[in-house]
Every structure is written in structure tokens, then in C-alpha cells.
Amino acid sequence: MQGGIPICFPQFGNCGSLEQHGFARNKIWTIDDNPPPLHTNDSKGKAYIDLLLKPSEEDLKCWPHWTACGLLSSRWSHPVLSPALTMHADIDLRSCLHVWWSVLYLLCQNSDVLLTDHVLFSFEFRLRVSLSSDGDLTIISRIRNINGKPFNFSFAYHTYLSISDISEVRIEGLETLDYLDNLYQRERFTEQDDAVTFESEVDRVYLSSPNVIAVLDHERKRTFVIRKDGLPDVVVWNPWEKKSKTMVDFGDEEYKQMLCVDGAVIERPIPLRPGEEWTGRVELSVVPSSYCSEPLDSQHRGL
Numbered sequence: 001m002q003g004g005i006p007i008c009f010p011q012f013g014n015c016g017s018l019e020q021h022g023f024a025r026n027k028i029w030t031i032d033d034n035p036p037p038l039h040t041n042d043s044k045g046k047a048y049i050d051l052l053l054k055p056s057e058e059d060l061k062c063w064p065h066w067t068a069c070g071l072l073s074s075r076w077s078h079p080v081l082s083p084a085l086t087m088h089a090d091i092d093l094r095s096c097l098h099v100w101w102s103v104l105y106l107l108c109q110n111s112d113v114l115l116t117d118h119v120l121f122s123f124e125f126r127l128r129v130s131l132s133s134d135g136d137l138t139i140i141s142r143i144r145n146i147n148g149k150p151f152n153f154s155f156a157y158h159t160y161l162s163i164s165d166i167s168e169v170r171i172e173g174l175e176t177l178d179y180l181d182n183l184y185q186r187e188r189f190t191e192q193d194d195a196v197t198f199e200s201e202v203d204r205v206y207l208s209s210p211n212v213i214a215v216l217d218h219e220r221k222r223t224f225v226i227r228k229d230g231l232p233d234v235v236v237w238n239p240w241e242k243k244s245k246t247m248v249d250f251g252d253e254e255y256k257q258m259l260c261v262d263g264a265v266i267e268r269p270i271p272l273r274p275g276e277e278w279t280g281r282v283e284l285s286v287v288p289s290s291y292c293s294e295p296l297d298s299q300h301r302g303l
């Protein structure tokens, strides 16, 4: 979907064996009818909803942390197995390999120990979306390892901002940072400009960014203020003209009125041990540009 705030989890982009941006954005989530209350300091004038995602067996099978492939290849180099392979090498290497693959396959099918690897790996994802009476949108993701096996994940709130005109917009808060450029095989560069502006396709991951980023829309004289926590990286994406024409679910001219600026965790995926929970929070507010341009400089370094 090209719009809104798709959740990229447990993979960002195509850096892994899952579908682009992971499976979470393509799933049916359930509504928690009895969600925990908002924190008392944070509840004034807010409406909220909690959505839950629990993985299906299929999701876990696709996620490479436990896959039969992974198990087979790690056991293949096991010291106990390798000598056996050498022993049979003088007979016929190909049939020997075949025998061992069959044995390992049967082990995967029948052994409690191997199956335990897969059965024990699972998570629960709670997404809280809250809207305050003055229009601030807060989204909090809580991902919990609910079983006995650790896993890693990447994450992004793929936030499509609606803007007047892409050539009228600038992002402040990313100056001097390093970024990985997806248009150059994720090569690392350093931002040299005072602000990020747009004259062609941009597809970058800014690394270790401050917790407050501002997107200034000069024509509309308004600024999106993005406050984030637990999300060190920032994705900046606009497909521009040529790529827009190749995207089936995106109008040829729509790149002019959109800009993705995502709070994300990409460079260093989050390791989650059994019982641990990770929280990633983003708050979006829209303020008149005159109100925000002065104080933002001092806000850039903190939340």
C-alpha cells in the first residue's frame, strides 16, 4: 500500500529472505477489546486503539531464524557429521551426500529437539495508535518475545506525509549524519547540506539520528514535527518521476505530493531474548512553520 503508515516488520526493504518490508503490513490485525489504559499523565483528550498481531505458523516458517534450511546448513558443518562424510568419500560423494541429507531431513521431521527450535520461537506485536484532541498522532509498537528462542528484527513506520510540492519541502535534523544510499547499493555517505531537499529520486537510511526531525513545507507554511524514541534511523524516500511510472499502485504524478520520512531501526537490528519487550514510539504533530523554525534547533538533540 502506498500511503498511510505501513509497518515494516520484521524486515526492512529487501535485506532478507522475507517479502519486501516484511509480512506485518500485509496481515489482518485484531483489535484488543480490553486494552490496558493510557498512562495517567498522557491520557488527557486522547482516543486510542490497540491492534494485535500474532504470527501464524506460516509467518514463522518463512522467517529464517529457525528454518529447516538454516538447521540443515548449521548441522552440516557439525564436527560429528563431517568425519562421517569423509569416511564415505571414497565410495561415492554424491550418494553419500544424498544419504546424509535424507538422514538430516528425517531428523528435522521427527526429532523433538529440532522441532522444539521452531515451536518455541514466537512474538506478540501490540500497536497502540492514539490521537489527541489537538491532532497529534502517537503510535507505539511493543514487540515481545513470548517464547524460549531469541530473534532479531528490523522495523520502520513507513510514514507517508502529504505535502504541497516536493520541491518546496526541506527536512531539518539530518544534517551532518551518515546515511546508506539505496540508490548506490547501500553505500555509506555523509550528508553535506544544511537540510535535505529534493530534485530527484531519494532513497536513504540516515543513521543514528536525533529524536526530533522537522519537515518544513514552505508553500503550506506548515511543519511536521516528528518525535521518536527507540528508533535511531530515519528513512527518507521519494520515488520521483521515473520510478513512479513503474509502480502499479502509485499515480505517475503522485510523487509531487508525498514524502516518506520514517522512524526506523535498520542498521542494527534489535535482538530480542525470551521474555524481553522492545518499544518504538513516534509522535507526529503539525504546526505553523513560523511557530517551529526557531525552537527546533534546540529540540533537535533531545525528545
Ligand SMILES: O=P(O)(O)OC[C@H]1O[C@@H](O)[C@H](O)[C@@H](O)[C@@H]1O
Binding pocket: 001, 002, 013, 020, 021, 158, 182, 203, 204, 235, 237
Ligand atoms: O513499494 P513498497 O514496497 O511499499 O516500497 C516503497 C519504497 O519504500 C522505501 O522505504 C524503500 O527504501 C524503497 O526502496 C521502496 O521502493
